[in-house]
Ligand SMILES: Nc1ncnc2c1ncn2[C@@H]1O[C@H](COP(=O)(O)OP(=O)(O)OP(=O)(O)O)[C@@H](O)[C@H]1O
């Protein structure tokens with residue numbers, strides 16, 4: 001709405017559009033801009049509580065005036081409020097029937113520049129501030145039977161409040177820095193991705209044993225980049241088209257997570273133990289083959305959907321797979337280009353331990369650190385176990401108690417691992433012995449069979465010979481009589 005009053009142009013931005021039904025995105029963006037932007041900061045602010053924001057939302061108070069300067073040009077903003085004449089039922093409208101709006105005023109000789117550049121600048125900045133302040137969300141996918149039910153969409157969401165950060169994440173510090181740099185480069189790479197003609201996406205594969213911090217890492221990344229998280233549960237997804245729809249229904253500035261990708265794709269569920277495998281190998285073969293095929297189909301669907309997602313939407317997205325067994329994954333799934341960055345989360349070594357000790361006990365050194373370093377180098381303990389052991393269980397427990405408990409725990413783990421290795425060795429030897437015996441028995445059986453067959457053949461031949469000579473003598477006899 002542009003009106004002329006003497007030399008000045010006024011543009012009005014209403015809080016609600018569409019007859020008061022819909023809140024205006026532009027109004028919110030301008031409000032963010034005016035309350036946060038330092039060049040145009042209002043002095044009188046009011047604090048609102050908003051459902052969708054993590055902090056108090058400060059906005060310029062009613063009937064307040066703010067000046068802004070852009071490219072050397074001065075403009076003025078007014079925030080106004082009017083009592084609404086019609087007390088309509090008004091969904092979305094302020095309950096009191098007040099109508100708020102901003103008015104932008106500037107000299108008419110700057111009309112072109114303000115409309116073309118300044119307003120765009122304000123809206124863009126304001127939206128960015130809004131994104132930064134927004135309450136981040138954790139989405140989980142609904143089963144497709146619920147998609148069209150009342151008010152429930154493809155994804156359900158809750159507020160995302162995970163406290164994990166890169167500071168509290170225990171891992172090799174150099175590796176951590178590399179990951180952070182990679183993330184920063186990605187999040188600032190809008191123009192770069194555009195220039196090289198690649199969708200603005202990045203794929204990460206996190207692999208490692210249980211309790212090494214894969215899920216924690218995802219939360220740390222989300223907090224670091226201030227992204228939403230979409231936790232995609234593949235087992236509730238019926239088919240490929242459903243998967244594609246889900247992926248296309250995700251917003252930018254988000255991480256799409258598929259945890260335990262091997263299990264999500266593995267339809268067999270639990271694998272058989274080695275021993276069982278040995279015993280009924282053949283019967284299982286057919287069934288295994290069928291399941292492998294199904295798994296392959298699912299995998300192909302996933303690959304296609306990822307590639308589709310990669311090219312279908314243009315905004316800032318990270319996709320993360322996690323797995324405990326990287327060797328079991330289909331190489332096609334994790335080839336570079338799909339998964340750009342492979343990150344191994346490993347057992348807790350000394351450097352990672354130091355981070356945990358600092359987090360949980362607020363100590364940087366202790367007389368037992370040397371001992372712990374030695375122990376952790378030769379024993380595989382997950383950071384989850386180390387963290388659990390380090391955590392004080394009561395007020396009486398100080399750092400010293402916890403550190404000593406850790407030494408004891410790791411020593412026990414070492415002992416356990418040794419025993420386990422011995423047992424494994426023993427059972428391997430037993431398995432080999434069993435197999436050797438089986439083979440021997442089979443060979444023995446075979447030998448016996450051959451011998452028996454030989455014997456039979458020989459006796460048959462003998463019988464034939466005897467019969468033959470009898471027939472011969474019969475012939476002689478009959479010749480003689482003739
Ligand atoms: N590297 C780590 N740094 C800090 N804390 C960790 C780390 N790894 C594990 N933890 C702690 O252990 C708990 C379990 O870790 P997390 O769930 O991240 O492991 P995971 O690798 O995802 O395991 P899984 O393979 O079973 O899903 C976390 O809540 C966290 O407190």
Ligand SMILES: [Mg+2]
Nearest residue numbers: 214215216259
């Ligand atoms: Mg996990």
